[in-house]
Amino acid sequence: MIRFLHSSDLHLGKPFGRFPEEVRGRLREARNGVIARLAATAREGGAGVILLAGDTFDAETPTPSLVRQTLNAIAQDTGLRWVMMPGNHDSLAASELWRVIAKDKPDNLTLVLESRPLELGEGAVLLPAPCTARNPGRDLTEAMGQATPEGSIRIGLGHGGIKDFSGGEKSISEDGSAAIIPPDRAERSGLAYLALGDWHGQIEVGKRTWFSGTPERDSFKHKMQASANLVTVQGSNALPDVKTVPTGVIQWLDLGLELMPDGDCVGQFHQGLPEVSLRRDVLTRLRAEGRIGLAEKTALVQAVAQVAPDFLWFDADLDRLRLTHDTSDLDSVDTAGALRMAAQSLAERSDDANLSAEDREVAENALSMLFTFASESP
Numbered sequence: 001m002i003r004f005l006h007s008s009d010l011h012l013g014k015p016f017g018r019f020p021e022e023v024r025g026r027l028r029e030a031r032n033g034v035i036a037r038l039a040a041t042a043r044e045g046g047a048g049v050i051l052l053a054g055d056t057f058d059a060e061t062p063t064p065s066l067v068r069q070t071l072n073a074i075a076q077d078t079g080l081r082w083v084m085m086p087g088n089h090d091s092l093a094a095s096e097l098w099r100v101i102a103k104d105k106p107d108n109l110t111l112v113l114e115s116r117p118l119e120l121g122e123g124a125v126l127l128p129a130p131c132t133a134r135n136p137g138r139d140l141t142e143a144m145g146q147a148t149p150e151g152s153i154r155i156g157l158g159h160g161g162i163k164d165f166s167g168g169e170k171s172i173s174e175d176g177s178a179a180i181i182p183p184d185r186a187e188r189s190g191l192a193y194l195a196l197g198d199w200h201g202q203i204e205v206g207k208r209t210w211f212s213g214t215p216e217r218d219s220f221k222h223k224m225q226a227s228a229n230l231v232t233v234q235g236s237n238a239l240p241d242v243k244t245v246p247t248g249v250i251q252w253l254d255l256g257l258e259l260m261p262d263g264d265c266v267g268q269f270h271q272g273l274p275e276v277s278l279r280r281d282v283l284t285r286l287r288a289e290g291r292i293g294l295a296e297k298t299a300l301v302q303a304v305a306q307v308a309p310d311f312l313w314f315d316a317d318l319d320r321l322r323l324t325h326d327t328s329d330l331d332s333v334d335t336a337g338a339l340r341m342a343a344q345s346l347a348e349r350s351d352d353a354n355l356s357a358e359d360r361e362v363a364e365n366a367l368s369m370l371f372t373f374a375s376e377s378p
């Protein structure tokens with residue numbers, strides 16, 4: 001029997017350039033803490049080995065201090081064995097990176113830079129397929145067919161997209177590049193478990209084939225919690241037992257709101273938010289759609305402004321929200337005079353089917369602003 005922790009796509013050093021500097025710092029720091037959290041997860045789960053299925057580093061030239069501090073973190077628990085393999089971001093083309101790691105690495109870290117079987121202990125043999133280049137252009141996992149001693153528990157370690165044979169669905173690769181690994185690689189090569197990296201969300205491709213996903217989320221793309229796979233294999237033919245263990249610190253919340261004119265839009269908004277004590281670790285992207293009244297829109301904008309500072313980062317997109325208005329809305333701008341006439345004219349334009357959608361939207365937004373100013377002035 002062997003028990004190990006399967007992780008991938010740590011992307012240490014990822015710059016997160018589109019975020020403000022203080023947010024970037026928090027995101028980078030959360031990634032840097034991943035090594036210690038994976039070690040703790042392995043220890044608590046009773047696993048002696050941690051397999052990293054590629055993209056440990058985000059780029060081919062991480063800073064020397066990032067490399068050193070990563071190795072130092074790995075060296076902390078000498079009772080845990082780490083196995084690190086190049087992915088597409090940190091492929092074998094990054095020869096200087098791998099030379100430095102090979103020179104400075106602690107004894108409990110094994111690098112797999114060749115597709116040669118490697119003894120893992122407990123009757124298990126690792127069949128790795130390190131990425132030779134950013135886009136190797138061929139199925140490197142073919143090497144997993146190599147012979148191993150009779151009765152071995154064969155564990156594959158690969159990185160790259162899975163080719164889809166069914167025709168209809170699109171193939172699975174994180175960056176949309178060519179997906180080459182066949183989905184039945186584990187069965188073809190007699191693997192008890194195939195540990196894959198590339199896709200940043202956890203996916204069970206088959207009973208024996210898994211993407212672990214990244215242990216610390218890096219985008220809104222994958223909706224699941226970041227985690228690692230705690231895998232137990234009882235024998236060479238046994239199906240693996242896979243447990244999902246959460247490992248992430250920063251949450252990425254993609255909040256879609258579908259609003260209706262008579263609904264409680266502020267209540268709906270609050271309902272989708274995490275509790276206050278958690279918010280400093282949450283990035284939130286709010287996207288509201290549907291139609292609401294002028295007063296509701298104003299209240300929603302205020303509610304968003306009220307909670308946004310609770311969060312590590314908060315982005316609200318209300319552009320697709322359409323507005324409804326009635327006579328009482330116009331009355332609240334003014335009951336007569338120039339402002340009322342302007343409001344009346346904008347209301348008519350926003351309903352005028354002869355105008356383009358763009359022109360109606362401009363009128364609607366102008367009316368919304370007029371309404372907001374009028375309701376804020378004493």
Ligand SMILES: [Mn+2]
Pocket residue numbers: 009055087089174198199
């Ligand atoms: Mn990756």
